[in-house]
Amino acid sequence: MQKQxxxxxxxxxxxxxxxxxxxxxxxxxxxxxVKKKGINAPLQVYRxxxxxxxxxxxxxxxxRNAFIxxxxxxxxxxxxxxxxxxxxxxxxxxxxxxxxxxxLRDFKDNKGMKYNKYNLEFFxxxxxxx
Amino acid sequence: MQKQxxxxxxxxxxxxxxxxxxxxxxxxxxxxxVKKKGINAPLQVYRxxxxxxxxxxxxxxxxRNAFIxxxxxxxxxxxxxxxxxxxxxxxxxxxxxxxxxxxLRDFKDNKGMKYNKYNLEFFxxxxxxx
DNA sequence: TTATAAATGTTATATTATTACACAGCGTTA
DNA sequence: TAACGCTGTGTAATAATATAACATTTATAA
Ligand SMILES: [Zn+2]
Ligand SMILES: [Zn+2]
Ligand SMILES: [Zn+2]
Ligand SMILES: [Zn+2]
Numbered sequence: 194m195q196k197q198x199x200x201x202x203x204x205x206x207x208x209x210x211x212x213x214x215x216x217x218x219x220x221x222x223x224x225x226x227v228k229k230k231g232i233n234a235p236l237q238v239y240r241x242x243x244x245x246x247x248x249x250x251x252x253x254x255x256x257r258n259a260f261i262x263x264x265x266x267x268x269x270x271x272x273x274x275x276x277x278x279x280x281x282x283x284x285x286x287x288x289x290x291x292x293x294x295x296x297l298r299d300f301k302d303n304k305g306m307k308y309n310k311y312n313l314e315f316f317x318x319x320x321x322x323x
Numbered sequence: 324m325q326k327q328x329x330x331x332x333x334x335x336x337x338x339x340x341x342x343x344x345x346x347x348x349x350x351x352x353x354x355x356x357v358k359k360k361g362i363n364a365p366l367q368v369y370r371x372x373x374x375x376x377x378x379x380x381x382x383x384x385x386x387r388n389a390f391i392x393x394x395x396x397x398x399x400x401x402x403x404x405x406x407x408x409x410x411x412x413x414x415x416x417x418x419x420x421x422x423x424x425x426x427l428r429d430f431k432d433n434k435g436m437k438y439n440k441y442n443l444e445f446f447x448x449x450x451x452x453x
Numbered sequence: 454t455t456a457t458a459a460a461t462g463t464t465a466t467a468t469t470a471t472t473a474c475a476c477a478g479c480g481t482t483a
Numbered sequence: 484t485a486a487c488g489c490t491g492t493g494t495a496a497t498a499a500t501a502t503a504a505c506a507t508t509t510a511t512a513a
Contacts, residue, residue: 201460201509221499234463239501244460255385256442258469258500277436288432296426300445302418306407308447312386315430317438331491350469364494369470374491388469388500 200245206230207241208262211251217259217285254278254285256314261285272310273298281322288315330374336360337371338392341381347389347415384408384415386444391415402440403428411452418445 200208206227211218224238232238242260245251251260252274261276264287275288275297297311330338336357341348354368362368372390375381381390382404391406394417405418405427427441 203461219499220501235501236464236503237462240460255444277432277434277438279436286432286434290430290432293426293430296423297443300420300423302407302416302420302445304407304416305450306409306445306447307449307453308407308445310446311444312446313427313443314385314441315432315436315438316440316442317436319437320435323437333492365470366472366495367493370491 201241203232203237204241204244206232207238208245208250211245211260212262214262216283217254217257217261219257219259223260252276252287254314255312256316257283257285259285261287263287265289274311275313275315277315277317277319279319279322280316281318284319331371333362333367334371334374336362337368338375338380341375341390342392344392346413347384347387347391349387349389353390382406382417384444385442386446387413387415389415391417393417395419404441405443405445407445407447407449409449409452410446411448414449 207223210223210226220235220238220242223242224232224235227238242251242253246253246260249263249272251262253260254276256278273294275290275293277286277288278284297313300308337353340353340356350365350368350372353372354362354365357368372381372383376383376390379393379402381392383390384406386408403424405420405423407416407418408414427443430438
């Protein structure tokens with residue numbers, strides 16, 4: 194099997210849900226919401242999430258154990274994510290900053306690590322919460 | 324009570340253990356190891372971990388749910404961490420790169436977020452695992 | 454068509470983290 | 484001294500997050 198072009202039923206259901214939310218969703222809240230669509234078990238959710246993360250349709254916010262849709266339609270950057278997180282209202286925004294991305298992409302440590310991915314999370318207070 | 328200078332018994336026990344390991348430890352593995360010292364419950368571990376994170380003695384590797392000691396004796400950077408993580412052997416190293424840190428510290432988005440913390444995790448393969 | 458990779462459905466279980474409550478120790482200050 | 488606030492402790496219970504194992508089905512490739 195080559196690269197899968199079309200999403201499967203479960204993957205579509207779960208991606209739809211995540212895309213409708215502009216904020217990250219947690220796995221068990223997703224599970225709760227898709228039970229009416231016949232998805233009954235955590236594993237079904239986690240499998241779809243894994244796949245969607247892998248193909249870059251969604252990203253995991255590691256510090257929150259939550260998943261957010263990628264708005265960048267041509268997301269080549271499943272492996273290069275930057276987020277801004279408000280610690281008061283928990284609002285999360287994906288950041289696309291060319292200069293910063295470049296800097297991170299080009300970063301080399303002094304140990305000969307071969308990087309293929311990074312995830313950066315900024316924390317603070319958003320305008321509304323300052 | 325002012326800022327606490329000295330660590331408490333539980334905090335010391337747990338920091339000692341983490342400092343002895345050059346790799347991240349998980350909360351329940353810590354719990355297992357400190358049972359012989361009279362720490363019996365998860366909460367006792369998590370409370371110590373929270374405190375140690377807060378004062379910058381250790382850092383949490385978010386993508387691994389694990390905790391590593393900060394080697395930087397004067398760590399003013401509890402709130403500005405960069406890690407390199409090998410996805411094969413799971414070796415984790417804290418990175419201190421002045422230029423990159425500066426770049427991250429100075430980063431401003433276009434939404435008026437007021438940042439006070441960031442965490443960056445690089446993933447890839449270390450020299451041994453390439 | 455046959456082999457194989459990917460996805461599904463289900464049950465059970467493992468792992469990570471928090472809530473709730475009672476109490477002890479220390480420093481401040483009334 | 485006594486009252487108070489703050490931080491930490493100990494314990495039990497439970498919540499939240501994630502994976503293992505197994506049987507089956509579907510999609511693609513040769
Ligand atoms: Zn994205
Ligand atoms: Zn906010
Ligand atoms: Zn550090
Ligand atoms: Zn390695």
